[in-house]
Amino acid sequence: MTKDLSYYIHCFTHLKRDMKNGGAPHKPILLLSIIRLFESGIFPNNRIFILPELVASFKSNWSKLVDTNHWGIVVGVTH
Secondary structure, eight states: OOOOHHHHHHHHHTOOOOOGGGOOOHHHHHHHHHHHHHHHTSSOSSOOOOOHHHHHHHHHHHHHHOOSSOOOOOTTOOO
16 A cells, blocks of 8 residues: 555654653654654665664754753654
């Protein structure tokens, strides 16, 4: 089954997140970081690994997009 852009828009806008304190931004930030690495060619196929580049991209996106003293990357993210 081929999935179109509307399917992915729906999935990304309906992520299950902890909604305490306005909603945990970890999953959206991680997705943006992964997309960025796919665009740059770090991940050439559909396999994603926890690499220093991913951690750096996550931290960079976090610092630009989230206004809090709390941050972190969770290796075992579930959805």
